[in-house]
Amino acid sequence: MESIITSSYSVHFNQKAYDALDRYLSGEKYSKIFILVDENTRKHCLTPFRNGLRTEFTFEVLEIESGEENKNIHTCVKVWNALSELDGDRKSLLINLGGGVLCDLGGFAASTFKRGIDFINVPTTLLSMVDASVGGKTGVDLGSLKNQIGVINQPRMVLILSDFLKTLEERQLQSGFAEMLKHGLIQDASYWDTLKSVSDFKAMDTLIHTSVVIKNNVVLQDPREQNVRKILNFGHTLGHAIESYFLESEAHETLLHGESIAIGMILEAYLSFKLTGLPKNQLEDIKTVFLSKYPKPEFQNTDIESILTLLKFDKKNAYGTINFVLLKHIGEPVVDVRIPEDLFHSAFSYFKE
């Protein structure tokens, strides 16, 4: 699989990834190497990762608890303290071995420790391979508000080792797959058609590569999310609010990120049908595909009200208005669309049908 060159680093795949890291570590003089894991990646990924490398190096393992509920500044303080107590200095390297939560938090911890040390991301979930691997977003949640605190900062490299997907449950894979479906919806109708017919996750390498290429092309055009990069937020404006709400709500099971944005994409496809001319048959196609793969929770009116309240706290809502990415057609997005408030309720009604 060809390596993908981003603005400042490369995304390497499988054996090439191990080779690239071997070359890199023998060229760079780091004073200390830290590997950040959670209880899952310590168990399933740390040994194979270490065994995949030929370079001799010593490292310290830092462990945090997995889960979005731990993606906060308190966990970050623990990482900073551990780095400090283990004599981490400005010439230290942090390797983030884990999913999106771990890579986002580890990237933020590294970017702010002693005003910034180098880090490398080794995403271990499908979601983080196709999403967090490119773009340089790092950060943590603030209370129930997702990714409120963070910086844009690039890793030295990203390694995608698709063998790690074998350690994941089906539900986790399906969650990551939602971001790939999004890549089709916002950039490539034929990729959307290909993905629709994927029925198992055994041979994903080419598809992961395509998704990273799509995301990278978007980010390269607009690193600071002034314009075109906003299209990556399709499904996320409502999806984030739904994810945040379900995380706090006692009446609902927590939804995974991909499950939340799958709902967000159905709702925002409905808004697209109403406001930007998405054809009815494409709207139906989108709804059918997502409902065939993802859970359909019951939304009460009180749930919907709370979700709409959270919407206005989304960090992307500049000037207090809520701007959405919608679709004209599958593969053709429009940014900065303002939504009349009553349409949100119709969108949820359509979802419930």
Place this chain on the structure above:
Amino acid sequence: MESIITSSYSVHFNQKAYDALDRYLSGEKYSKIFILVDENTRKHCLTPFRNGLRTEFTFEVLEIESGEENKNIHTCVKVWNALSELDGDRKSLLINLGGGVLCDLGGFAASTFKRGIDFINVPTTLLSMVDASVGGKTGVDLGSLKNQIGVINQPRMVLILSDFLKTLEERQLQSGFAEMLKHGLIQDASYWDTLKSVSDFKAMDTLIHTSVVIKNNVVLQDPREQNVRKILNFGHTLGHAIESYFLESEAHETLLHGESIAIGMILEAYLSFKLTGLPKNQLEDIKTVFLSKYPKPEFQNTDIESILTLLKFDKKNAYGTINFVLLKHIGEPVVDVRIPEDLFHSAFSYFKE
């Protein structure tokens, strides 16, 4: 006073500062403007600052407690929460109206809120005018370790309003003056001679301007502190350790930053005499000047041991070794000098003489 142009923004003085901010605010479309103050700058600086501006704008005031002991992530969380609760978004502006602690913390809070909002620094102490005004260092302390957490990020502009110096006590002014003396020591022997003879702080504008020019010239050559910028750390390697130690120690009065680095500069001048050829008469001159202006605390052996332990945690000590900036002559620094451990004890003995 001429404005000083840094890598990406300008430092404006007095009436020109108000004019520049007026022009800026009428040109930029911010959704919300926040002014961060502490109890002192709320009382003494907020109203004159607001009255100095002709532009009409509404703003929210955020208040934190003054003092190095509040320069931590908990205070930062309060600022983030306040920004979030008051509907701060990506198009918000934070104006930091305060001393070094407030500007450092406010700059970090702004740089990390929603992955970065704009901020402007209005330093209100002599120390922050001549030091924090240029260089883009932002951050907070981690436990007793100073500035362990932070990022390098530039404000949109810096405004130096020297009228605010009238609100400061003599001891605060003297503390800031230590950084100016440092500028002489590391860059300009004649500036050092000028400063030695300053006996009151009434007409400081030209001297402040000179200090900002010196610091800016150094930072422009090396923004990421790879090389020449390290010279700004003269007196700070030991000075920081002393400041941290006195902050935590129950047996000692807390030292201000300038008071700590004044001691650090005497100690490091002694190391310069021993290792890099600083002439004896210049060492004596440095000691005499600093002891005539700053307190001379009693150091017990246990104090010295604790201070040396803290040294190794200083964030600048890459690879676990302690690298110092020393002087060949006044005005002529050398970077990356390693110090034999026993010399530290002789340096403290010399200080006590």
